[in-house]
Amino acid sequence: MSAITRAASLPRSLLLLDPKKLLFSLSSFIAAAITLGIAFEASLPRPWWALLTVYVTAQPMAGAFRPKILYRLGGILTGATVSILVVPNLQHAPELLVICMAAWTGLCIYLAVLDRTPRAFLFQMAAFSSAVISFPYLDDPADVFTTTISRVEEMTVAIVSVSLVHGLLQPWSVTPMIHGRALGFLADAARWTRDALGRRHTPLENEHRRKLAADIAELGMMAIHLPFDQRPPGASRKLVLDLQKQLATILPLASAAANRLDTLSGLAPLEPSLARLVDDIRAWLANPAQMQHANGRELAARCRELAGQRCEPPAWRDLLIASLCVRSAEFIEAHVESGRLAQQMGSEPVRADSKRDKPQREKSFPLARDHGLAVLAGLATATAIILYCAVWILLAWPSGSATAAFAALITCSFATQDDPAPVLGRYLGATLLTFPLAAFYLFAVLPRVDGYLMLIVTLAPALLAIGYIQASPSLSARALPMFSCLIVALGFLDRFAADFATFINVGMAQVGGIIATIAVAKLFRSVNVRWTARRMLRDNWIEISQMAAPASRFRAAHWTGRAVDRLGQVAARMAVAEGDDALHAADGLADLRLGRNVIAIRSALPTLSAPVQATLRKVLEGISCLFQLRGRKGVMLPAPVSLLMHIDAAMAAICMEGQSPPTHPALLALVGMRCNLFPAALPGRFGHDA
Template identity: 80%
Template sequence: MPATARTASLPWSLLLLEPQKLLFSLSSFIAAAITLSIAFEFSLPRPWWALLTVYVTAQPMAGAFRPKVLYRLGGILTGATVSILVVPNLQHAPELLVLCMAAWTGLCIYLAVLDRTPRAFLFQMAALSSAVISFPYLDDPADVFTTTISRVEEMAVAIVSVTVVHSLLQPWSVTPVIQDRAHAFLAHASRWTREALGQRHTRLEYEHRRMLAADVAELGMMAIHLPSNPRPASAGRRMVLGVQKQLATILPLASAAANRLDMLSALAPLDPELARLVEATRTWLSQPASVQYASGTDLAQRCRQLAERQETSPSWRDLLRASLCVRMAEFVEAQVEACGLVQQLGSPVSTSGDWPQRQGEQAFPLARDHGLALLAGLATATAIMLYCAVWILLAWPSGSATAAFAALITCSFAAQDDPAPVLSRYLGATLLTFPLAALYLFAVLPRVDGCGMLIVSLAPALLGIGYVQAMPAWSARALPMFSCLIVALGFLDRFIADFATFINVGLAQVGGIIATIAVAKLFRSVNVSWTARRMIRGNWIEIGQMASMARPFRPVHWTSMAVDRLGQTAARMAIAEGSDALHAADGLADLRIGRNVIAIRRSLPALPAPVQAALRDVLEGIAQLFQTRGRAGEWLPPPASLLANIDVAMASMSAAAHAEPAHPALLALVGMRCNLFPFAAVPRMAGDA
């Protein structure tokens, strides 16, 4: 039975226990047992908070949480320091104190959303720790120093325990996940390109095309966690980053080849030699990755040889044929390189050759949006101020716990466009866990004596929910289940089973979640197309800046940034309305145009002066078009003057002495014309006479 089927429904997944998931749950439980033992042994005041931190920190993939340990500890210390500095000094001005803590939390969330690396956990933990430490003690800040030290000790013990246990038992490595994702991308890219080269269509399903970009972006986020991946045979970080860069290159090359074939087939049937080459490429794409790696070099050489056997004064059809052959060659070469690197992912780094050293360890750049991060920070700060205002106005004794719990949930889901649906599932999982918490508190724990018996009695619940946490389809429900159970039990130095306290704590948790949902619906439920438009707009602005001759030429990592931005829009585009105007903005076409701009600007210094002048007119036209799109925030059709400039530049290059049909700048002009003006009339070239 395939893994996807096993995780499709919870009952079957629980009946068919998987060793890796069971080992993860057992590792988390051992860490929880160690944490509880230390907490009771050293009389830490809130053992339940240490226990909750264990399951908040644990991650199913071993390599996914070790790089975050120092960031989490640093964030806890930062939040604790802010609490100690702010709370005692503003204890006589509660309104100003709430404003300062809300502003601090909002700033931390802004930085966490903006960063998008494991370093974001430093800012997130700083926000969480300051909220959890400060809000329950705003009424009595005199003991805030002792309380802060206790919270830091509890969280630090939990984080260190879960890190050590998971490092020793190694639930599973991130490397197989990366291998599966890379193999899936290669298979998707091969199937998509094979289909696109087989018939006249390049505008495939939006979700299908952008799924490839999403795979690349996700692979890069996984690669960030590799430095602490412990297995000797695991993939090196530099190698994975190299694989990601190759995969990012495949995406625009494959789409460009399909686009040229579509344009060429619209003019006339393919000549026999080119038709055989296209069919050979399709056959090659149907082979396994190992066969592609072995035979791809010869196929790429055939493509380049055909591209070079064109007339000295090429016609428009000749240029399209040369562009198709060169893009197919570049795609095949990138696919071969990627296949070779993916095969090396599972081999020891020491036997993987000198490729990583030659490529360097420069990280795959991430696209960041200050506007979205600012919105998340402002929403978090506003929500916290509203929680505290309601708590203070109602004079609710448990209002401080509600504010702290609501702040914790708000910070946890601040990075999502619309956290309300996730929070609704969070509320449902919390309500389902209350009967289990009541059973433990009033039926099981009164008969427990000692820390050892407590750990044994908790084993069934913690192991069961821990196994759910290891299941990707259900992991989001595990955290509220842990929170409800552990917070409701409220382990202290002595057992207290008070029904009124249990109900009050439960109401505080539910109230915090409901308040968070209400604030999310008011402040965060933005249309996903709004977020997608912002990302597309950022891409337009960068293309315009690259094309502008008045700006420095800085193309380094632009393709990677564009692919990352395209990957971020993938999920949003999938749920946006089909008639939405943002679908008019073809992200892959923009990606190809940006690469063409880079090719022209790199070739510009070596070309004759008349050709340079014609190419500068094209670049300025591209700059104006994309800057106008960026300012307007919507897709605008290119002007006819830009088409005329492109045709003049192509004619100028074709007429130049020693003109090469496969010259990068000339092929870039062909690509621009195909992408910007796909339905324009065939241009008149010297070779058409």
């Protein structure tokens, strides 16, 4: 392309620039210029490290940015303290020093993977900073204290500069993202439920509903950032958590209604009144959000009215109709309430009442934490660091310390992923593509630069362009290796020195660290995806077993939130499992419905007579034994016939008692259990059927 053609196309490309991304890139560049100026003026030994810290720390969202700043500062101080305590005391035993630093790094990664909140950045930064401070000085640890102080100064200057500049320019808030995600979730949930009630289930149904579970879990992670927003947020954290609780109930309620409809359709054609109600619900779901909010309460009342018209004692078909109508009513009410909360979130900023909201700040959407997965990530990180250092020491490579430092940076950055090898491959590709740009700057541009201001002007095109890439979610993973390659290769010492041998050696250290990290990831982490998904399903089965034990304590909302979060995590693993994998046979959504049925039965126990309580306890004991066996063997074993007999006996006891209507929560929960555990069983004999 000629220069004239490029000049003609420039205005058009400028029109395509995103102002928010450009603002973020400009903010990071100003922070980088300030950081570099302070580093030069204070004669810090490695200004390039301060400059790299600016771009490692920067985040596009204000809400996500500020808590990470605080935690990273704490992580830097923690890592520096560990380096000062460990390195001088073990300087005469490098092998033991490497093992200790690897163990410390593995412990930090274990805590980071287990935490799953912005607090995880404290542990990641503690692991990374101690590795970067310690490894380059294992051969000569006498100056470790001075080196540690210098690294802390460089990183602190960078973090404070980024915090101040981004605070003044105010990057965009996290609230609009939460609002948009909530509206998107409701639209997806309405579309999926409309298709399910229309009996047009498709092979993509599982993927769609599991994506909804992942969206709910992601809202919780966003809600954590709200107290740190720099602008007055349009939503309080309590509002987002209330929205999450409502959204978490939509999935099991919608799927339960679809399940009852499938069962009813398999028995006989639907009654005209019920068929009209289902069609009206589907039509309501196709309406805009405003019409849904206006007509939802009336439609839910129709569902409850039809459920109450069943005869007493009810037949099996009556119980199915009552279950379908009640679950549909609860779904509609949850959908309407979720829409109201989302609309409130998108309106004017909510003024928090400090007296009323202060206790709510300690509450959060429950997260499912997997100690086994965290231990595996920590062990893989520690093993990788030991292997890096072993190769470096055995080969006596002069730049081996840099390789170990880069490898520690990359390992800590991607330790939370199940299989980081694909991402690391793109990381390597971005690094190799940036080397020509780094060489151009080092050998053709910088020799002609004189003074700090000229240096900043010269670096502006490259740093602004890569910063714009960093603000793009689909390309942000490539920005860090580009910054790392460019900044580390240029050096940015107090005096310019362009040495080709040093440039090649540093480049080989970076590439070697990435390749070594990919090799270790393929060796230790490639089989982790299915293993992790199965572990999560087993944890869910074990929790259901514990919750079904009549003597155990339970928290209904807490378990539902954790189960939805776990279902969202499993959704990501389902995407990489092959179609015939046994993982797809385990329906996490059916387990979620079953767990809510267990909660309903346990909540209704005190309101029932002693004979009915005895039959329900047998059902709970059977559920507990079944899921305990599933969790122990890791296989979705079929429910025994004895459990079906206990469920039928409990339903018959409630129906014959005469005081419990067909819409009694315990009776509807038993209907749900029977449909979920024994979908192919013959209709039960209750009430008039008995």
